[in-house]
Amino acid sequence: MRVTEYLTATPEGIDKAAFLLKEGKLVSFGTETVYGLGALASSDKAVAGIFAAKGRPQFNPLISHFATAEQALVHASLSGKMKETAWTLAEAFWPGPLTLILPRAACSSISDLASAGLPTLALRVPKSETTLTLLRKVNAPIAAPSANRSGAVSPSTAAHVLASLDGRIDAVLDSGPCLVGVESTVLDLTQDIPIILRPGGITLEALTSVCGIVHQAQTLQEALPSSPGMLASHYAPSLPVRLNAHHVEKDEALLAFGPPAPNATLVWNLSATENLEEAASRLFAGLRFLDAEGQKLGLKRIAVQPIPPRGLGVAIRDRLHRAAEPRPPKSV
Structure with missing residues (x-):
């Protein structure tokens, strides 16, 4: 069992958290939604550590976090209406509790393990000055699901994180209680009409006021294209x-x-x-x-x-x- 270091949101604490993330370690940090369990999204080994620490039963896609919309959207393959919609939403809601599902760009450095082998990525710019400072210092995509054991309640304080993951991660950066307390809204832009895969901190009404018609997934089946492993042979290589x-x-x-x-x-x-x-x-x-x-x-x-x-x-x-x-x- 590793020792989990408790860090405060001071310049020294943020610097240490950034150093650990760059070294491929696991660091929990607070966003405006919930505390995330962060690791370098470009490192297969670091991302695998997230799944191991959480006891996550499946390789579900992970949200990658960035300091700016420009840094996030360079990882997406955008053109036409999708490009216009993505930038409109980014300007309206980033930084903030909105995650966009977009096609992966060929140049993206994000690990296949972080995207669960899918051709799409989940991208977000969180609204928390401590987190944004941390992301600027790391200057790389940080994959971060909620910082709790799989199936447990999502954490909104550093104490919640330690109660669930103490001894399983390298550090927790205490940035105080989360202001929103529920996960980000996940919006899939790969369809003809945007579809909400997970309700969250940005409402349907807020989204429609910015980009027009938005659908909301009513059943699990509607969310399958951007969920891991739902097509039976999705992970199949060409060879049997x-x-x-x-x-x-x-x-x-x-x-x-x-x-x-x-x-x-x-x-x-x-x-x-x-x-x-x-x-x-x-x-x-x-x-x-x-x-x-x-x-x-x-x-x-x-x-x-x-x-x-x-x-x-x-x-x-x-x-x-x-x-x-x-x-x-x-x-x-």
Whole structure:
């Protein structure tokens, strides 16, 4: 168990929090909504640490936080009406409790693990002077879900964070109680009409007054396109995936965990030491690598060694099962 350092919102405390974040550590900080559990969004390892600390059962997409709209929107691929709407909303509500779901730009440095392998990103500029100062000092995207164990009540004070995560994170920066106390509104701009996926600090009425018609998801199914793992084969590489493999065929690449099965032509080891946090951080990169290089070598499948169903192994297995689902037939 690590020691969680308590930091106050002084220049020295903010500097220390920024230093820890740059080093890939986990730091909780208060926004105007709730306290977030922050880590470098560009680091697979740091993002995996968030899931491990929270005990999060799935690799859900994480919101990436920025100091300015310019820094946030450079990570999105924007054009036409979507670009106009995104900037209009940013000018009206950022800094503030609004998260925008937008297509990922090719140049984005945000980890696939932070976006749960989706082609979209969740972006926000929070309204808290302490947090904005921290983000300016880090000068990099910070992924930050709520700073609580998965399934617990979201924290609105530093004491709430420590009650849930003391000994599981590196530091908490106490910026006082959160003013809003509920999570940000999540608005998906990838549809023809913007749709609220999660109600929050910005109301439907406020949004419609700025950008016109806005729909609100009435059921979970309506929110699926921007939620992780909802399409059965969403995480599937081009090569078929064979799970729980104890041997490797000649025409297979190998996604290993622990000692690799013998005779593999192409191997990506999630963790030679069977560390599930390391395995989570290397999952999406490994699938991409084996898919691309396996096709170059004329291989036909990706064999996956067994992953234990504990801790982050549950989330890893969930993603791999989705990757192994049969593909929908291609249209001709």
